[in-house]
Amino acid sequence: MDEPLSPTPIKGALQSTIPIEPIQLQGWVRTRRDSKDFSFIELNDGSCLRNLQIIAKNTLPNYAALQRLTTGASISVRGALVASQGKGQKWEVVADKIDIVGGADDTYPLQKKGHTPEFLREIAHLRPRSNLFGCVFRVRSRLAFAIHQFFQERGFVYVHTPIVTGSDCEGAGELFRVTTIDCDYTKDFFARQTYLTVSGQLEAEAFALALSRVYTFGPTFRAENSNTSRHASEFWMIEPEMAFCDLNGNMDLAEEIVKYLITDVRKCCPEEMELFAKFVDKELLARLDFVVERAFQRISYSDAVDLLRKSGEKFEFPIDYGLNLQSEHERWLTEKHFKCPVTVFDYPKEIKPFYMRLNDDGKTVAAIDLLVPGIGEIVGGSQREERLDMLEENMRGHKMDPADYKWYLDLRRYGTVPHSGFGLGFERMLMFITGVSNIRDVIPFARTPGSAEF
RNA sequence: UCCAGCGUAGCUCAGUGGUAGAGCGGUCGGCUGUUAACCGAUUGGUCGUAGGUUCGAAUCCUACCGCUGGAGCCA
Missing domain, CATH: 3.30.930.10 (Bira Bifunctional Protein; Domain 2)
Structure with missing residues (x-):
């Protein structure tokens, strides 16, 4: 089913001047928000500071599992890079397949906001x-x-x-x-x-x-x-x-x-x-x-x-x-x-x-x-x-x-x-x-x- | 190594001798093209460690450990 598709770094995807389909991405979930019929996933792969917004629709077969994705989990995404309908970003990816590579439970210490450098120093590996x-x-x-x-x-x-x-x-x-x-x-x-x-x-x-x-x-x-x-x-x-x-x-x-x-x-x-x-x-x-x-x-x-x-x-x-x-x-x-x-x-x-x-x-x-x-x-x-x-x-x-x-x-x-x-x-x-x-x-x-x- | 300050929930902090608290996060529910979303509920603790004082210690005293700021040494 999956034709081989080499992953695009998020930095490259964000710098794109044209829509790309299909596109393959992989990285770590920074945060996730639910909307009515879909979920927004902020994906980061370290290639740059910014995240790429992934749209995970409720028609995806593993949508229930995706809704349980928390900060820190790793995923692999295939979809289409399209102009974003929302404000704040030029591009987003509408996913047609999201594989959960590695989960992260609620003990993951990094939160969405406000950590002191001193605390982060104690978790130098993360x-x-x-x-x-x-x-x-x-x-x-x-x-x-x-x-x-x-x-x-x-x-x-x-x-x-x-x-x-x-x-x-x-x-x-x-x-x-x-x-x-x-x-x-x-x-x-x-x-x-x-x-x-x-x-x-x-x-x-x-x-x-x-x-x-x-x-x-x-x-x-x-x-x-x-x-x-x-x-x-x-x-x-x-x-x-x-x-x-x-x-x-x-x-x-x-x-x-x-x-x-x-x-x-x-x-x-x-x-x-x-x-x-x-x-x-x-x-x-x-x-x-x-x-x-x-x-x-x-x-x-x-x-x-x-x-x-x-x-x-x-x-x-x-x-x-x-x-x-x-x-x-x-x-x-x-x-x-x-x-x-x-x-x-x-x-x-x-x-x-x-x-x-x-x-x-x-x-x-x-x-x-x-x-x-x-x-x-x-x-x-x-x-x-x-x-x-x-x-x-x-x-x-x-x-x-x-x-x-x-x-x-x-x-x-x-x-x-x-x-x-x-x-x-x-x-x-x-x-x-x-x-x-x-x-x-x-x-x-x-x-x-x-x-x-x- | 020296001087000063700090160490309380996963994180940021309040609590200064008398029942262990808040916000955020997490979880559950609601709402929603959202942006550190929002609303409601809920979860959460060996108060750094070990001694001591006291009827009673997160709170006072001592030692140790760690962190922060400053100093010395230097890059």
Whole structure:
């Protein structure tokens, strides 16, 4: 009876310019309403935000069962895509056959309306079926694609740096240990202590000094006991690394990619962005447009310190040269003073890692932090120390033994060049673009201290 | 890890020492080309967990767990 008919994604059906008959659809019931002689079924398949309205007439043989369909059930529909008689949608499907693929009983936790992100987080396996999270994860996918597109268009080579690493001192916090046994690491799987990577930067530098412009994009792990809306134990990071590139080139690229990614998602995910603007953050679109249009502010650390001192603002924490800028200081710069993304550069060497290049003043290093309103630091990077003797000295200053980093120092022994790079937090970028304020809500199954469910 | 707040029905919340509540959802019935439909009825609870105070604890105290906001660390 059923001639084979390949299913049409709901996104495609809704974009159709002509009626289609027959049409095959499959998806999950979002809601159902009864009318006198038929039932309206709102069908969603995740291909887009919108649902497709299915008309199930009471002449269908399984109409009684269809009337018992509840939110969450999966169905397969064959029918005709026709112009809708009702208001609110262009198309609807008059069904001539509806198969109930998988029922959902009344314990299905998702209702038609109003769930908090906190509740949905507890049912992370079902939340992609909600409007908000469907949008977040479609945008996540698009953003990942746009990142590759950005770099590939510019001749960067994608490098897969190791996830299991022996580098235990990359200056980026606590590491997860990788082991198959308890104590003697010389007899362990890798015959040495290994960890999950906290950054692919050191390895990316090796490839940049061969392929000129490279980037990494992969998972990163930090075992810090951070309990904030902006930190996760497992997250994704983008790390470009460019040979023959100084700090200015680095700042240019950071600004360019932030603008590119916003522009791409604005263009490719308009319905999702509309939903975020409506339900997550009313000022989102205006803020993103502003960011794309204006040049980012650039200010040296010492000028930023002066500006903060003269601001007249009462800060909880002291501002002084040599101290790290506190969150409240960064917020003031980006949210109150400049009201746009701000790149702060040339930080005191004492508060930055060993690999950053010492400036001619002998006091600062060529570091950058790109701060955005609402999120804070979204990019951290630097020009790398390419001079062998200076790098060894920096290592000793950071109580590291240069002998442990022979391969990294080799990069300075053989054909060293000035080079720069940065780390862009993928989830932080996604938060900035969607307006979603908790990092746990932009990761499919978030890992945070004390929490690794699913 | 530190500071503050919160934890009551499937969900959102009210209840501040004396019989456990509402709205939404679900279920049943009615109405209806509906749109977070509407109308009526009905269903629904180990008040986060474990101790303690009290004649009596959702309510007061202690510890723990979880969540939220802020801080530190950073992306």
